[in-house]
Amino acid sequence: MTLLRYAVFCGTGAALATTVAVTASARREGRSLWAPINATSHWLWGREAGAHGEADLAHTALGGATNLGASFFWGGLFGAFLSSRPPRTPIAIIRDAALMGAIATLVDYRLVPKRLTPGWELALSRGSVLFSMAAMASGLAAGGMAAQATGGRKNALSGGRRRRR
DSSP states (O other): OHHHHHHHHHHHHHHHHHHHHHHHHHHHTTOOTTHHHHHTTHHHHOGGGGGOOSOOIIIIIHHHHHHHHHHHHHHHHHHHHHHTSOOOOHHHHHHHHHHHHHHHHHIIIIISOGGGSOOGGGTSOHHHHHHHHHHHHHHHHHHHHHHHHHHHHHHHHTTTOOOOO
16 A cells, blocks of 8 residues: 555656646747647657647647656656655655656656657757656655655554554
8 A cells, every 4th residue: 555655646746747847848938838748649649749739639638648657657666666665854755756757767768769758859848858857856756755744644643553464
């Protein structure tokens, strides 16, 4: 149950943070808010997905679902890491999330085939892509801290005892 809590919190944090980051970046660059979300559907629709600036089911829903799946993938990995260790300080969680973000960036933009990248590079500048990957790391950290705090409250409410099954 602890692993699931961490995975859900970390994945949710990553999904929310990346969505805010890519849409804010698009606005700052004078592009459609939908373009970077749509771009994530490029694994199916090809490069033109990054130029699609309107919200629709084919691009936006698929791109959003793809980002959600990727966020929960990285959130699950980070959650597994955190849940398998004793409680950490916020600084340690931030440090570990930054490392996970760097690993995700390396994997997403250097190791996987081009068709499996997040696709944000099709709609945003390189700086905005890096900002969005850093936002993902921040979301992982926020989710990790929230999961740890939630677990702590449960243990505190039960007198710090864990029931054995």
